[in-house]
Each structure stands twice: as structure tokens, then as C-alpha cells.
Amino acid sequence: MIINILEDGTMEMLYNEELDLDEIGGNITSVRASNIEPTTDGRWVVDFAEDEINQAYGLEQRIFKKRSEALAFEVKVLESRMMESPGNGKKFVEENT
Amino acid sequence: MSHMSRITHIKFLDKQLLIDSLIEQGFTSDQIEVADGNELELIGYDGRTRNIKGCIRIKRKHVGRMSNDLGYVYESDGVSIIPIISDYDKHQYNDKWLGKLKQSYLNVLTQKQLTNRGYRCKVIVTGATKTVVAEKL
Numbered sequence: 001m002i003i004n005i006l007e008d009g010t011m012e013m014l015y016n017e018e019l020d021l022d023e024i025g026g027n028i029t030s031v032r033a034s035n036i037e038p039t040t041d042g043r044w045v046v047d048f049a050e051d052e053i054n055q056a057y058g059l060e061q062r063i064f065k066k067r068s069e070a071l072a073f074e075v076k077v078l079e080s081r082m083m084e085s086p087g088n089g090k091k092f093v094e095e096n097t
Numbered sequence: 098m099s100h101m102s103r104i105t106h107i108k109f110l111d112k113q114l115l116i117d118s119l120i121e122q123g124f125t126s127d128q129i130e131v132a133d134g135n136e137l138e139l140i141g142y143d144g145r146t147r148n149i150k151g152c153i154r155i156k157r158k159h160v161g162r163m164s165n166d167l168g169y170v171y172e173s174d175g176v177s178i179i180p181i182i183s184d185y186d187k188h189q190y191n192d193k194w195l196g197k198l199k200q201s202y203l204n205v206l207t208q209k210q211l212t213n214r215g216y217r218c219k220v221i222v223t224g225a226t227k228t229v230v231a232e233k234l
Contacts (some may be wrong), residue, residue: 001216001232003207006193007225017101018214018231019194019207025108025177029098043223056217074099086226093103 002079004086012080012089031096033078039063044070046077050092053077060094105179106155107199109178111206118201119155122194128159139166139181149181160186200227 003013009049013019015030046053046062054062058078064070082089108113116129130137130153139147139152142165160167165183167190172179175208182190204227208218216231 002212003107003228003229003231005200005203005207005229006229007196007200009203010105010204011104012103013102015102018216019210021104023110024104024203024206025110025197026104028101028102028104028107033099033101036098076101078101083223083228086223086228089101090103092101096218 002082004082004089006087006090009033010090011042012082012093014075014082025075029080029093031093033072033092035075036067038067044068048074048077049096100186100217107203109169109199109202110176111202112178114202114205114209115178116153117127117205118198119153121201122198124155124159130154130156135171137168139168141165141183147183151181152178161189204229 001013001016001020005009027051030092033049036044037047039045044058044067047066062073064073068094078085116131116159119129120126132152135150135152137151139149139154141147141153142157142159142163147165147166147219149170153169155167157164157166164186165224168181169178170181171177194206204220206227208220211218211231212230214229215234217234218229219232221228
């Protein structure tokens with residue numbers, strides 16, 4: 001799990017329920033960042049909300065035999081982007097709400 | 098599917114963590130006075146009372162020349178702690194400073210929560226951002 005804590009005192013992360021938000025006491029806004037859907041041939045495709053990511057990873061790289069593999073890929077890609085570009089998640093949420 | 102979440106407007110709910118964060122921002126422990134409730138009178142630059150009592154007080158001599166006492170006050174819910182910073186002192190202790198204070202607070206709070214839930218945490222600093230990387234043990 002990756003949590004970016006920005007210098008303006010806000011946080012960005014992939015939604016999870018491991019953190020007790022009541023203890024943090026803030027406002028949370030969540031926006032769908034990706035989707036996983038079955039293909040007609042029984043595989044699973046990851047579709048990111050940001051076209052830029054879909055373009056960076058071609059369709060064949062985003063199709064998996066198992067749904068669990070698709071889920072792991074999805075989280076890995078989104079979290080690696082959070083590590084590379086802190087603040088992008090915050091911007092993405094702001095732009096999509 | 099995953100959702101990107103943004104958390105804003107966090108509240109200071111843990112007094113000890115807030116004190117630790119103030120120390121991380123440069124105050125020393127002997128400069129920070131602490132009471133159980135709103136018992137510490139805040140004094141202005143002119144030596145007069147500001148008619149506000151807080152649970153945390155940093156005396157004006159530690160805040161800056163011509164400054165007022167800087168304080169933290171329990172809100173009426175008895176749980177949330179809010180800063181009391183005079184307009185004069187907001188030149189130095191401004192939103193940017195408060196953001197960094199919240200960053201220090203969240204850094205410790207998130208690691209504390211995740212460690213209690215069986216994660217091992219490390220912090221990576223990239224520019225002004227602190228990234229908590231948590232791995233389930």
C-alpha cells in the first residue's frame with residue numbers, strides 16, 4: 001500500500017479500509033481510477049480511467065487469464081504512478097469530481 | 098477496480114501526536130505547555146490576555162518578536178483540536194506551515210495505524226512529499 005502525504009496536509013491513496021478515517025477525521029473524495037471487465041474469450045482486461053496509462057500499456061499487456069492477476073497489475077501500475085508523480089492522484093480526483 | 102482517494106481537511110484528534118508534530122516543525126518540548134483541557138490562558142504581544150484558553154500553549158517569546166501566544170484549543174466536541182494563531186503571526190505560521198504540520202501528523206498517524214494492523218512501514222521522501230510504503234507482514 002502506498003500513501004502519499006503532501007506538504008499541504010492532504011493525502012492521496014488507492015481507496016482501502018485499512019486506515020481508520022474516523023481517527024484521521026478528514027473529508028474523503030474517491031474517483032474510479034480503473035475497471036476490470038471480462039472479455040468474450042473468458043479473460044480479464046484492465047481499463048484505466050486515464051487514457052495516457054492505457055496508451056503506455058498496450059491492450060495485450062492489460063489482458064490477463066485470471067482476474068486476480070488483473071487486479072494485481074492494476075494496483076501495481078497505479079501505485080507506481082503515485083510513487084513517480086506525487087500529487088497526480090490529488091489532481092485526478094479534483095479533475096473528476 | 099480501484100478508486101483514487103483524496104483526503105483533505107484532516108483534524109487534529111490526537112494531542113500527543115500534535116505535540117510530536119510541533120516538535121518536528123522546530124519547537125522544543127520545553128517550549129510547549131500542555132493541559133488536559135482548555136486551561137492555559139493565551140497572552141497577546143502586549144502582555145494582555147486574549148480571552149482564549151487552550152490545551153496547548155507556546156509562549157510568545159518562542160513564537161517570534163512582537164508575537165502573541167500560539168495555542169491549540171479543544172473545540173466544543175471536546176475531541177478536535179484547532180490552532181489559535183493571531184493575524185500577525187499568520188505571516189509566519191500560515192497555511193503552508195499548517196500544511197506541513199498536518200503532513201508530520203499524518204505521517205506518524207498513518208504509520209501507527211498500519212503498524213497496529215500488521216503492516217511494516219517505511220517512508221520515502223520525494224521533494225516535499227512523504228510516501229508511506231506499507232507491506233502486510
